[in-house]
Amino acid sequence: MTDAPQRTRGFQLGRAFGGRIIVQPSTLLMLVLLAFLFSTGGGAELTRRGFTIGLILAVLLFVSVFLHELSHAATAKALGREVHEVVITLWGGHTSFDARGLTPRDNGLTAAAGPVTNLVISGIAYALLATGLFDVTLIDLVGGDITGYLIIQYIAIANLILAVFNALPGIPMDGGRVLESIVWAVTKDRWKGVIIAAWGGRSIAVGVVLFALGAPLAQGRTPQLFDVMWAGLIALILWPAASQALRAAQHLSKREVVTAGSVMVPAIAVPYTSSVDDALAAATRSGAREVVVTGADGAVAGHFPVAVGQAVPAESRGATTLTSVLMPTPRGCEVSPTLGGEELVGALREWWGRTDGWVVVEHGRPVGVARLSDVTEALQ
Incomplete structure (x- = not known):
């Protein structure tokens, strides 16, 4: 589930809840395989009638899976999330949606919607069976028949199995996502x-x-x-x-556990009017390893490592301005020390190649410099 997911290859049958409905070609292979297994189960001989019945049952199973996936999409949409795709695959299906800022509630409700839908379908089917109205011939197939009772009975059993299996508390089942959310x-x-x-x-x-x-x-x-x-x-x-x-x-x-504050190098802020000597003295007093230089408006103008300032000859430091050692910093690259998780990764993508590091600001005061190379290493 990503912001701009790659399109799944397959046949697009339309859209539902804003997302594409995709059927992968491998699904057709599974339909044929299931039709064969249903028609020859128990050692029965493969016949045209038996295979046709098996194919009907296989299609009904995939319809149940499709409704299962649609319920995921409907729930995600109801929770205000953009639905990307509803995909039917060789082994069943999956639904992708925008998972940015996902909460335990949204994750759990969206996952639970699938098994609940199958359970409801099964309950409706069993209720219909109890009426006794469906014990009639539904389809005439090569000298045999399928009764409405058998079709509905199959729907009831298949959906009950889907509900129970998907409710098991382990990934990749929906029950695993519910357990994860809890x-x-x-x-x-x-x-x-x-x-x-x-x-x-x-x-x-x-x-x-x-x-x-x-x-x-x-x-x-x-x-x-x-x-x-x-x-x-x-x-x-x-x-x-x-x-x-x-x-x-x-x-x-x-x-x-990786935050801008956890990887930053301690820094001290000095005004641009200071000399290198003044900046080094301030860094020594505070134990800083970086010096952040502020401009006339108080905004961050750049930074430099203490070691760079120390490379200036001692006799020249008092007369050397900070512009000679300053590494300019683009406007806007100040971050909070608590920046972490996906937001940290997103900021890293945004600023990579534009600056060598962020100035870490706490309570309006620069307290450190987080080098992007250090952030990257910590995330690996």
Whole structure:
């Protein structure tokens, strides 16, 4: 989720809640694969009728996934965020939106909207089944039929499974994002929430495989190859996604402790009318390693390291003006010592190549110089 995300490649079907609706070509491959699996499940012979029924069920599953993703987009839009894309992919889908200034509430509500939508769809479908009005032939297919009851029953079960699976407390599931938001809200540390939720995702990946192997063994039978393959496939999706989130959180959490104040070099401010000798004397008294020079209007005009001033011959320092050692500073490059996180990174991008450092100002008084090279090193 970025300010200007790259466009996802695929077929654009329109827009919803301001975002593009994209279907990736790989989705068609998954539809065919699911149709084959649905039609041959339980060892049934592949037939035209069976494949058609399987394709209908696969399409209904992806419609449920699409509604799941639309609910994410609708919630993000309702919370005042710009929706970029709603993407249907080989393994399901994802929704991207503007995440600048994201809060635990917005993160949690947007994530929870998906499973809640599937749960509502499942509840409606089960309510319709209870009416008894749908046990009629819906489609005639090559000498067989699909009843409305079976279609709605499938929708109810599929959406219930989607709701439960996505509610599991681990990244990349929506439940993992909800867990992340809860930890974030309690600890005030977003990345701690991501790390805990990522470990939850890893645990679920392992648990899926153990269940696929252990459940049959507990019943005294040998695990089926099909079940083991599906469990392994799910684990191969969950584990890398959770691991990527874990690595990202461990890296990005460093940004939270890096501030302009934490990397700055102590500085003392002197007026431009001072001599090098005066500036060095002031720096010695305050223990500063940088000298910030202010102009006639009191604004920062530039700075120089104490070592540069000391390089001026001692007998000449009293008569040497600061303009001879000054490194000019562009207007506006003063920052607060508390500048950190994404704002620090954004400021670094803005000023890189325009100045060698920021003047750190606290309570209207320059207190240090944060060299951009030091900031970059601290963030790595």
